[in-house]
Amino acid sequence: MHLIYENLIKNLIGFWCGDFKDLDHDGEGYRIEKKVWDAIGEATAASGRTTPLAYGPAVPNFTEEGVRMTADMYSFWFQYLGPVLLGKAFKNKDVYAHFVELVKLINLCLKFNITHDEVQEIEDGFIWWVEEYERIYYRMDPDRLSACPVTVHALLHIAEGIRMLGPVWVYWAFAMERFCGRLGRVIRSRRFPFSNLDNQVLAHAQLTQLKNMYPKLRQELSLTGGQKKATTWEYQIPTAFDPDKLYEKYALVAPRQVDPHIPPAVYTKLAAALVTRFSPLNAKKEDLIPIDRAKQLLNSSKIEAWGRLRRLECGDTMLASEIVRRESEDRRDATFVRYDNLVDENARRFHGKTKLVATTSYGQLNYVYLIKIPPAADIKIATTTYVALAVIAQCDRPVQHRSGLDIHVYTKLRASEVVDIATVQALVGRVRWENQFAIFDRSGDLARAVFAEGDDSDNED
Structure with a gap:
């Protein structure tokens, strides 16, 4: 290191x-x-x-x-x-x-x-x-x-x-640097700094040894004064309402808004997302769920807006920019994300057959909605079903940086799109340079969506 x-x-x-x-x-x-x-x-x-x-x-x-x-x-x-x-x-x-x-x-x-x-x-x-x-x-x-x-x-x-x-x-860790930094903060004697440093190292070693010998004393010997770690209210969608286990690696985190005000443009896009979700794959235009029916479905559903989306198993916590307050000048931006979804290459062809291709996109997370949909026999929803959707302002046509590394650049944001939260993978960072933003992603191959391969036949289930 x-x-x-x-x-x-x-x-x-x-x-x-x-x-x-x-x-x-x-x-x-x-x-x-x-x-x-x-x-x-x-x-x-x-x-x-x-x-x-x-x-x-x-x-x-x-x-x-x-x-x-x-x-x-x-x-x-x-x-x-x-x-x-x-x-x-x-x-x-x-x-x-x-x-x-x-x-x-x-x-x-x-x-x-x-x-x-x-x-x-x-x-x-x-x-x-x-x-x-x-x-x-x-x-x-x-x-x-x-x-x-x-x-x-x-x-x-x-x-x-x-x-x-x-x-x-x-073994390339910063353990020693962090240890030395912690010791530097506890030196109090200006007259005998090295003796003070020796005593701090000895005391830390003694406390560590006592904790190892008597594990039950760890909390009592903690230098934090026994303060309990602040907890944040979070909610994981039960498997009873998520039979496909799409959300088993995600948690919704406060703040939560029940029956939130949804901008009309966003409301229409949520309805369109439900059309895609519940219509058969490769369905013809006349077989798609009508958009008006999808809006009726939204009207009869219970909707919650959540301020944070957390990937479990040591994943990132992503903030919804339109829900979480970010007035502080020194606030670090945790609203830009990478998401992997399936895009129809033939979407602009009226008679083209659906051809889904895995695509990586970047954008700013604006809203996270949990929609609790009641049974609806006409669109084959047998039981109450939960759908969690993310509204993301997409980065406009990001291109790979000249370095050839996993860095992409863009100049502006496009209109928002609605995707399932299961496509949201990780937080990304940005740096502004040469009148554009460069996006960098630390997750690498550890946070990539894997889509199950299906046949080309229509999905009538």
């Missing part, structure tokens, strides 16, 4: 700013102009408001004097912000490509599961990266030998470490 975030990244930034050791950086293709670097720092600080708290601490403007950066902050900036903010910063395009390749290699190292072929890819990749580093920064000049610290050579041994110890997420 420290090899990359506390050493290599700092050294690269030193090159880009022109203050790495006593080397001559003037006119080099890796130098970034001061006004560009200052703009990058400002955009970095501003990204804190558009990035959910779940992504980690907000990164400050590190171009300012006296700003302290932790390894956690360097990690976040390196993986998500750097590829966006550095896109056009270098005079030599090879420098940016070299940086992006490092990001790809580290992302590969951090995968939850890793194959032997991927380990070999890491090894070959770092060999190439170090050779390019020598060409770009060392320039094969003995007078620039200080540009090659041992930390660059250590990159060549990462693959070997993975073969010996397994995926790096097991």
Whole structure:
């Protein structure tokens, strides 16, 4: 962890700013102009408001004097912000490509599961990266030998470490940094700081040992004073009303509004979503449930609006922007999400056969509605059924970022659409740069919808 975030990244930034050791950086293709670097720092600080708290601490403007950066902050900036903010910063395009390749290699190292072929890819990749580093920064000049610290050579041994110890997420942690940070906050003696530090380490070790020996004393020995953790009212849809178990991994979280006011445009889209939900697959136009019947169904249903949607099993908590109050200036934005749904490629063809394709989309979560639908024999609803829908303002035609990473850019939001909450996968972060927003997603392959394959025949059930 420290090899990359506390050493290599700092050294690269030193090159880009022109203050790495006593080397001559003037006119080099890796130098970034001061006004560009200052703009990058400002955009970095501003990204804190558009990035959910779940992504980690907000990164400050590190171009300012006296700003302290932790390894956690360097990690976040390196993986998500750097590829966006550095896109056009270098005079030599090879420098940016070299940086992006490092990001790809580290992302590969951090995968939850890793194959032997991927380990070999890491090894070959770092060999190439170090050779390019020598060409770009060392320039094969003995007078620039200080540009090659041992930390660059250590990159060549990462693959070997993975073969010996397994995926790096097991041991690339910030445990020691967090431990030292906690100790730093409890030092009270200015006259004898080191004695005070020794006593704090000893006392912490003694309390930890007592907790391990007597588990029942953990609460009594807690340094939080025995305060109970604040709980938030949440509701999980019972399986009795969710026979297909669509919502078993989701919970609706307060605030809750019973019989909420629903804007007319949203109401119509909710009805259209029910038409799609309860009409047969591949149904002809005349076989679809009439929109007026769907609105009648909504009128006879009990509707609740919820302010938060939580994915269970350590998933994200996503906020509905039109329900949860967000007046605080330093509030981190947790309303933008990634959702995976099925889109009909032939929707614009009047006589085209339905062809559903899995599509990944991004947008701002506006509303979450729980609709309790009563039995309706004419549309084959035998018992009370719960349907949970999300109203999302979709990002308009996001395209992949020039880096080739899992980053997408968009310029504006489209009109809202209604999808099932089971399609909502994870929170995403954003950073504004070059008059557009870049979307980054930390979930990777761990939060992707998997759609069951069905036949092409009409679904008449």
